[in-house]
Amino acid sequence: METLRASPLVEMRGIVKRFPGVLANDHIDLSVLPGQIHALLGENGAGKTTLMNVLYGLYQPEEGEILYRGQKVRLASPRDAIQLGIGMVHQHFMLVPPLTVAENVILGTPSAGKVLIDLDEAYAKIESLAERYSLPVEAKAPVWQLSVGEQQRVEIIKALYRGAEVLILDEPTSVLTPQEAEGLGKVLRRMAEEGKAVIFISHKLREVMSLCHQVTVLRDGKVVGTLPTTDTSEKKLAALMVGREVLFDVKKGERAPGPPVLEVQDLEAIGDNGLMALKGVAFEIREGECVGLAGVSGNGQRELAEVIAGLRKARSGEVRISGQATTNDSPAAIIQAGLAYVPEERKRVGTIAEFSIADNAILETHEWRFSHHGVLDRKAINQYADGLIRDYDVKTPNRGNLARTLSGGNLQKLILGRELSRRPKLLIAAQPTRGLDVGATEYIHQQLMAAREQGTGILLISEDLDEVMSLSDRILVLYEGQIVGRLSAAEADAETLGLMMGGAKVELPGS
């Protein structure tokens, strides 16, 4: 064995962090070696982000100590952490959109505090960092123009610019395409080779196995194991993480497709930026059929979903739901025609944070199902909400709790339950499991397949290729507002799809 072990760069000992009613971190030990990519794996609510916020100085632990290069340190704020050399890339980026990349990078550093800001120095330094770690960015571009992947690179450069020796990344790949994730992996490996330490928060087993050296698994605020990835497998990690065996394969019953529930013809629509987002999209979905729509975000997926749901005007073309023309009808009329929609942004669009769970459950149906003579039927609403909480496994103490108290997975279960309980003819599910943990993802997949079994046609919009391939009967690839690929699930593989998502023309036999 090794005779000389490197001493840890960062050590956390016995960290305890409580929130009212929750023990988020329960005596957690974590030690991260230089030159390693250390995964922090766990379901949502396991305490990963809390622990890292402690390390980044955002939270103060009730108990425990933090050592940096063997020295005990006190991190009262992120400023302290940054000064030591700890950087963090949050799940939600902390960038100022109107400012340029360089301006964002120097924000908060001493050079931004001067009366006259010397950006040339920043440009040079950014360029050299970008080159060294292969992080291509345009230093003079305003951040709002950048794609999500580019913004993430800016965040990493920001941390490196401040001299980070330890870089924490919170679920960094959840917003990336497979190819972008691959690129990120290279950057992180490069950093590790230089002797930096990377802490990689994730719940995606595959990338943890392929990218990380060491993995610490958290469950319910406790460490349930720390082990080198060479000693374990995806299945073992999943079991550690969830506390039980996990079914990876979704059961997809054979089903003969029925009549079409969605017909889209020559659809054109304008995006938020005023440019054409959909350029003549045409496809159909039949009863009991799940059609996966793969593509990198920003290629028209959101616009397509919104046009079908009546939330965005079609410039031309036609949408029919169950044979009924619904093009540019009001959202209410389209809901009545049989559409259910699980939107991509479950907090901003799918629910009302300051409404109770029960009130969120009746968003579309409060008038026609839960009102009599102009008065809301509270008793029926409560019964229905309790049923939804029970049937869709929404973990909450009470239907009266505000929606914002629910975790991402439970919020999604609530939305899915609400949408499916209308027995829709067509369901649009946009990124239905993005950011969810293994348990919740498994559950959402089962519910989607159960709905398909009962005859609901499903349009599954997802960037997660595994998800698209395992759930769909057919797969469409959307690129720059056009469908550039149509495959049956049987002939699809990740590589082909990934290439198509990037706009490459792929010759397929028989298509």
Place this chain on the structure above:
Amino acid sequence: MSFLGLRLEKRESISPGLKVIAPILTAILALAASGALIRVAGGDPLLSLQAIGVGAFGSMQNLGETLVKASALVLVGLGMVLAFRSKVANIGGEGQLIMGAVAATWIGLSLEGQPFALVFPLVLVGAFAAGAAWGAIAGWLKARLELNEVIVTIMLNYLAIYTLNWLVRGPMRAPGLAGGFPQSQALAEAIWWPRFPGTRLHLGVLLALVLAFLVSFFLFKTPWGYRLRAVGANPQAARYGGINVGRMIVLAMVLSGGLVGIAGASEIYGLHHRLLDGISSGYGYTGIVVALLGKLNPFGTIVASIFFAALAVGMEAMQRSLGTPFALISSIQGLVVLLMLLSDVVIEYRIRRV
């Protein structure tokens, strides 16, 4: 964010005890601070505070004054509750109140000789409709053209104020008053709203109470109220859920303006009995403050309105009896509002040492 080594953290749950204690502490603090301010200005704090208390609640008559003032604030405040619940900033209370008052007076003068039983409901309907129409303009412009309602309602205030100026000097001016005040002819006594004997406490107080119950029912028990709150809480989610957001914004402004219009009728038929210049005296703005302090809840608005009315009436009394300058009174009111807002911070956040 930290300041002086302290920082605010949002509380995950709010203890009910704190909810009771914080306002009481605030009140004590507010009294102490007001006392200090009076002291600095050279007055006697204890005597002054006593004068405020007696002035606001000391006799049936004083209590009546307080409640009359409170009722006007409640009516305006209820309108503001509806507007702000749907996230429409109705700054146009002044204009809507004036339009309600104008319509109410015009109806009363036109129906000369008609009985109270006929005039009363017509006045309510007319004042509501006038205020609602004035509010609807801003609502419609916001829903249709995305014009900022703050700007539109403020402009409509000016329009209403100068319309009133013109009316009481021109078309509606009382004839035969030599040297003449800018005011309309008096309404027939038979159609004045009845008063509680020995006070100026009038029917408007009861009306405000009834309407508070109605507004509360509307907001929390009907599908319309649900939609209105949904639009205010998250317009994107509301739209996604099939709610016509623009229609709800217009509705909110119609109801809001209508309720404020009724406040105008109440001022005319309960107090002045004729239309005159400066009928509103800032109710349109104070109504926003009471609605927000009342947590956009109809009953909270009642409590905040009584508090504000008591302060105003008590201070006036103090001014009369002790000669306290008006500037000091305004300062104390501002101080009290500030402290109340601060108490909200204490309730919702905890202060931690970094």
